[in-house]
Amino acid sequence: MNDETPARAKNAAPQPEPFLDMSGDSDEPAFSWLTPAGKHKPGADQPGGEKPGADKPGADKPGGERIGWNEAAGGTKTAQPGSRADRKAAEAAVGSSGAGSSAAGAGATRTSAEETPSAGSSAAGPGSSAGSPVFKEPLPTSALHVRPPEEEVERRNAQRESAANAKPVxxxxxxxxxxxxxxxxxxxxxxxxxxxxxxxxxxxxxxxxxxxxxxxxxxxxxxxxxxxxxxxxxxxxxxxxxxxxxxxxxxxxxxxxxxxxxxxxxxxxxxxxxxxxxxxxxxxxxxxxxxxxxxxxxxxxxxxxxxxxxxxxxxxxxxxxxxxxxxxxxxxxxxxxxxxxxxxxxxxxxxxxxxxxxxxxxxxxxxxxxxxxxxxxxxxxxxxxxxxxxxxxxxxxxxxxxxx
Structure with a gap:
């Protein structure tokens, strides 16, 4: 898939319904690119709330076709025929691309967290964007760390000193x-x-x-x-x-x-x-x-x-x-x-x-x-x-x- 896909989908004629006979498919998962790659899950949230492959305009479909959403055509479905070998090659390419983008996204998250420790070191949660600030609820004892005004500090110090120096009656x-x-x-x-x-x-x-x-x-x-x-x-x-x-x-x-x-x-x-x-x-x-x-x-x-x-x-x-x-x-x-x-x-x-x-x-x-x-x-x-x-x-x- 590339940036020219919406333009072709606009000019293309409506395609017939894809062939849905799954009797000849193997036991291999259709979405093998979503399986974990090492310790990192390609399906985990990335900065910005996106999932690897979610923004791809096409997805595998049984029968060797790939279905994509044409945003320019208002959500019109376009079917792309392909053989089993083409589908496997596409899945392998997409899986490697998703794993790399996930690793890059995790590295970027860690780098951003290290550069801005005050904003929090954890990655953005689901549904949040990479640039939006992360709300952090204050601790219950955070008010104890607030220093009173200087006049109040001097008054308390003077009272403590007076009490220490005062002799019993x-x-x-x-x-x-x-x-x-x-x-x-x-x-x-x-x-x-x-x-x-x-x-x-x-x-x-x-x-x-x-x-x-x-x-x-x-x-x-x-x-x-x-x-x-x-x-x-x-x-x-x-x-x-x-x-x-x-x-x-x-x-x-x-x-x-x-x-x-x-x-x-x-x-x-x-x-x-x-x-x-x-x-x-x-x-x-x-x-x-x-x-x-x-x-x-x-x-x-x-x-x-x-x-x-x-x-x-x-x-x-x-x-x-x-x-x-x-x-x-x-x-x-x-x-x-x-x-x-x-x-x-x-x-x-x-x-x-x-x-x-x-x-x-x-x-x-x-x-x-x-x-x-x-x-x-x-x-x-x-x-x-x-x-x-x-x-x-x-x-x-x-x-x-x-x-x-």
């Missing part, structure tokens, strides 16, 4: 609580150290301590003063001091002195109780910070030591500038006016003169100051304590490894 509260509690605990412990028989013995036996002009010896002072100090820390009633008598048989303390010592006992026991409660809270804060905040205990004690130093320096300055005024204002805070003033010959003044209270104040300030300084040194935020040395060491090792 509870550890910070515990650090502040520990910093506030620490100076108060130190002050109460120093007061407890001063209100002891040991401090009395040191005071009465130190050189330069003023003696009693009314007849108390050092041994008398130590005996009677120990009763007064013990009363402040025990649970005995006022009779503990009220029933004491000196050598002459008279009562050692007057009624006003016993009443004042009872008031002092209430203040001292309340202070010690508050100190015990604060110490318990401090231990809870320390245990919590040890588990939840690395370096939280150190930071809390460091801040507390700074507060303690500021407090002691401030109070010490006020006491040094005017001790009598400082002592008076201190008593006015805790006691009623007139309940804490006595004569020079009263037992409390003879046992605890003004120099005793000055020395007691100095001892309290020295103990608190020394403890806070030691705490400040032990909790000073050095590079090792802050963990910077441990962080820089892996960086230095990594840098050496990179240089090597």
């Amino acid at each position: 509870a550890p910070r509260v515990m650090q502040v609580l520990l910093a506030i509690i620490y100076p108060v605990i130190l002050l109460i412990l120093a007061v407890r150290a001063v209100t002891s028989p040991l401090f009395l013995w040191v005071e009465y036996n130190r050189p330069g301590f003023p003696g009693d002009g009314y007849g108390f010896s050092t041994d008398d002072r130590m005996t009677y003063g120990s009763y007064a100090v013990d009363y402040l820390s025990n649970w005995a009633g006022p009779r503990y001091l009220g029933d004491l008598v000196h050598r002459g048989g008279d009562k050692l303390f007057k009624e006003g002195e016993v009443s004042h010592m009872a008031d002092v006992k209430v203040v001292i026991l309340s202070t010690f109780g508050a100190g015990a409660l604060l110490l318990l809270l401090a231990l809870i804060a320390i245990l919590y910070l040890r588990r939840r905040s690395t370096g939280g205990v150190r930071r809390g004690l460091f801040a507390g030591s700074i507060i303690t130093l500021a407090l002691i320096l401030g109070l010490g300055t006020l006491a040094a500038l005017g001790w009598q005024q400082f002592f008076t204002e201190f008593h006015r805070i805790f006691f009623a006016d007139g309940s804490w003033t006595f004569s020079l010959d009263d037992a409390l003044i003879r046992l605890f003169p003004s120099q005793f209270w000055i020395d007691a104040g100095i001892a309290i300030a020295a103990l608190v100051l020394l403890t806070s300084v030691v705490t400040l040194v032990l909790t000073w935020p050095t590079r090792r304590r802050r963990g910077i040395a441990q962080q820089e060491k892996p960086d230095a090792e990594q840098e050496k490894a990179d240089q090597a």
